[in-house]
Amino acid sequence: MRTRLVATVLTCAAAGALVACDPADGGGPQGGRNPSATAAPDGSGPGRDGKPGGNRQKKVPAFVGMGLQSAQDAAHKQGFRSLKSHDALGRGRMQAFDRNWKVCSQNVAAGTTVSTGTTLDFGAVKLEESCPTRDQAPPSVQGGRMPDFKGKSVKAARAALDAHTSLTVKDASAHHRWVLVESNWQVCSQTPGPGTWLKGQPVSFTAVKFGESCP
16 A cells, blocks of 8 residues: 555656645546646537537528628628528629628528538629529529520620530620629520520520620
C-alpha cells in the first residue's frame, strides 16, 4: 500500500505542481478528463459532425421582405450554414451584390423547426422590382419539343436547350444592339416555333431588353 501511495505522489509531481490530483479517479490529473471535449449544455460545444454546435434544431425565421444580405446575416446568426438564393423572376440572374436584392420567398416556411444543416434557399428580386405572386420557374424542354420562350430571358432560354445547340440572338428593335448580358433581354420571337421537335437544328431568337416592348 505504501509503495502504491508513493507512485501516486510521483505521478502528481510529474504532472506539474499546479495540477490537482483526484485520488478517487485513480490518481491522475483531474481524472484525465478534457473539459473542452464536452458539449456545452446549450449545444454550443462540438457536435457529432465536428463543427461547432453540430446540427441543432431551430425554428426558421421569417425572411420574406428583408434585404437579401440582411436575411443571410440573420440566418447565420441562427446557426444556418448552407444558404442559397435564386432569381424569383426566372431570368437566371446572379445575386452578385446581395444588398441590391430583396427576399420574396423562402424554401422552408417561417416557424418550421429544422436542422441547422438544412439548406435555406431565398427567391429574390432587385430592390426596385415587385415580387411575383410565386417564384417563376425557368423554362425547360419537355418531351423533346421546343418550348415557348416568348417573354423569357435569353439566358434562361439558352440554359434550357442542349449545350451543343447552335444559337443566334438578334436585337428585335431597329437599333441593332449587341445582346451582351442575356439575363437582361427577353425573347420576342423564335425559330423553330413552339412544339417543334428538337433534332439538333440551329435555333434563333430576336429579343429586346426587359422593360421594352417587342415590335
